[in-house]
Amino acid sequence: MLGVFFFFLSRAIVELELDKQILAVCSQSEPSRDEHVARADLLSRVRGFVAELWPDAHLFVYGSAENGLALKGGDIDLTILFPVDFVLDAEDAVKRVADILTESNFYCYF
Numbered sequence: 469m470l471g472v473f474f475f476f477l478s479r480a481i482v483e484l485e486l487d488k489q490i491l492a493v494c495s496q497s498e499p500s501r502d503e504h505v506a507r508a509d510l511l512s513r514v515r516g517f518v519a520e521l522w523p524d525a526h527l528f529v530y531g532s533a534e535n536g537l538a539l540k541g542g543d544i545d546l547t548i549l550f551p552v553d554f555v556l557d558a559e560d561a562v563k564r565v566a567d568i569l570t571e572s573n574f575y576c577y578f
Contacts, residue, residue, distance in 0.1 A: 497539045507533065507544060517568045518548055525550050 499507070511529060518527045531545035532538040548565075550556060 499538055499540045499542070503540065507538075510544065513572070514546065514565075514569070517565065517572075521564060521568070522548070522550065522554075522556075524554065 511527075515527050518525055526549045528547050528549060529544060530547060532542060533544040538544075548561070
């Protein structure tokens with residue numbers, strides 16, 4: 469009976485140590501407060517750029533940046549929704565947004 473007790477005790481210790489390691493990895497992967505502020509500023513500025521270019525369009529965030537699972541240094545997934553009757557060349561739209569972001573000292577990777 470003592471062997472069973474030690475088995476469960478050692479298993480609990482291993483699980484506790486594993487929990488500590490998982491929590492440590494999570495805390496190291498979580499964006500800092502400064503990064504959260506920078507992301508919010510970025511989104512505000514990009515929304516402003518999009519509103520200037522296309523007043524009837526709407527910018528939406530999706531993915532990990534939206535659902536709270538973003539990692540430190542992670543990307544921000546964005547999409548622009550245009551009215552149904554809006555005629556637009558998609559390649560031109562991406563280039564226009566990229567040009568504005570580049571002129572504003574944002575880094576763009578496509």
